Amino acid sequence: MKPVSGQERLARAGLTRLCEPGDRAVRRCVFAEGHVAAHERLRAERPDLPDAASDLRRIHALGGRFLCPGDDEWPTRLADLERASKTGPDGRAGEPYGLWVRGPARLATATQLSVAVVGSRSATAYGVSVAGRLAADLADRGWWIASGAAVGIDRAAHEAALDSERTVAVLANGVDVAYPPENAALLRRISRCGLVVSEVPCGVTPRRPRFLIRNRLLAALSLGVVVVEAGVRSGALNTARHAALLGRPLLGVPGPVTSSLSAGVHQLLRDLPEARLVTRAPEIVEEVGRIGELADPLFGQGSARDGLSGALLAVLDAVPARRWALVATIAESARLHAPAVRAVLVALERHGLVEESAGGYRLTPLGRAPSNDPSHAPAGSAGESGRRVAGA
């Protein structure tokens, strides 16, 4: 998929200012006339609103960016929203026109192995503790934690994943708006070392319907949704239902049957046949790792390394754990041709085992996890490279 033209990019940015993400009339108009014409028409109606160029200047001034489908950093998984909008109930919002993003991580990489952890704002101490524990354990395993930056469960999940710098906040307002106000410091931290993402431009404040539209984006960006605590009317159940509609694993963490804040989760586990009960991070990885672009053997036997083919393993063993290495260096170390190594690295990155920067590639924590299968241990290299972290 090619990046969109500069003119279309500007139109897409403008559309996120001029209409709500789920607006059906605008979607029909875009479908019929294209982004540029649709944007011009809407723009003529609302000359009072900031124009796309000024919104783009504003996000750049914050060190952020505006992403469009076709960009390297665009998560291809979001196309599922377009499919769901066509087969599902009329008027469901499709793929975003674009995403406003702050933070140092690449969105496509972050969401490659990401799980949404969501739940009630009025969480109990039990829920907060469980959400934090699960998020920390998942982040330790190389997974990114996506959530909605609300108080309660969302906040506990973000905070726990911040230690590993692996968290994505998906907002219903502009990425520069501190909402809810009590999470202002949390959002600042996430935008410095994780990712803050929104479908609406800077300065836009949250409104009730935007939360529901945001929930679909949160579900679509993740490989699965984990609901930790939710009353029977919690918005977290809306995110969960979006996950089910998108074919993402929908996981519920049980709690005391005497707690009204677990009642929504229990209802979900009883009513939706696709919902699965989970209690620990490895169970979540087992469920979520089953789908998406990940190969089954990658997650079937405890360690991400198990079941990798010889070439993949040779390249993986040549990627440094902490410092960055260029493809040529890795190829030399693995005794393979550079073009083959480059292809393997792309596959390994898709599997969340390596990450890329301007300096080349290095292992992710998931890539550093030792194999459980002794036949995969390269003779003599473990102690030497120091990459097989005990207990990782």
Next chain:
Amino acid sequence: MKPVSGQERLARAGLTRLCEPGDRAVRRCVFAEGHVAAHERLRAERPDLPDAASDLRRIHALGGRFLCPGDDEWPTRLADLERASKTGPDGRAGEPYGLWVRGPARLATATQLSVAVVGSRSATAYGVSVAGRLAADLADRGWWIASGAAVGIDRAAHEAALDSERTVAVLANGVDVAYPPENAALLRRISRCGLVVSEVPCGVTPRRPRFLIRNRLLAALSLGVVVVEAGVRSGALNTARHAALLGRPLLGVPGPVTSSLSAGVHQLLRDLPEARLVTRAPEIVEEVGRIGELADPLFGQGSARDGLSGALLAVLDAVPARRWALVATIAESARLHAPAVRAVLVALERHGLVEESAGGYRLTPLGRAPSNDPSHAPAGSAGESGRRVAGA
């Protein structure tokens, strides 16, 4: 099915003394030669043990009885054990040779609408409270609660159901043996107003393998098994697996994921596809009412009355709520012939809606529950009869 002969009854009683319920060699012998010959052979080997006549005198002295397949009071559902023993792993114990019983209730009636509520001996305050609440709510709805008379969850379930005098203790020892000693008073109360049942004669003390054999009987006597709290090695999970093998609904009550005493229940809900999460008594009734001899419409729509045919409903409306009425009186009130009314009353008793004594029939709490379907409300009769209890 006819009652067994006096000679076979004596042989069956003797077999329960001379061999363990699951003894394969004895079962083969019984299958080949019949109960009488098998008993004579075993008896010759162990002349030191009490004989059947003395065991029968002993149970009668306690006000109890020895039941055999074919007796009116024998639960026909126990034949499922014979089927399961043939299709399942070799050596699984089949239908009991007989059952030693104490208590005023009829075993067949009590187990017609019965649920096993089981769980850990080392239960938490949460588990004890939830087991008690579920058992009380089920007993209020006319259900009998079966359990294993252990401390912890079993005890909480029995105690809660004792208020409604609807509990069956299924023991791994003789019905006169107070085991565990701390439940001596509980067992006395159950034998006075509920039922105490065992496969082994008076005086026999519990032994470890007998608990597993007992668990199959507990599962077989019930329409479904509810596990409230269980560690991953709890014996309650053995009862749960027996339920699954017998095709009985297997229900688990979740708890905090931080509690090791809920871990076994969560594992069950994750691993066994037939296991269902439940949180309240109506959910248990919904699951358990789906199977067995109960017609689907009886439990499909919230009230047991919904979906009953005209004749059943007419008879039901003619049965008094609290006092006992003879069949002739009910027939007169329902304006139907006595033989037809008698047949309907038998069906209603099977459905747990009426109960029988020497004084005739009266409604059970389940039979007193009002209909949710206005089309079933007999015009003008509700206020008059005073039988439709508000909020029941």
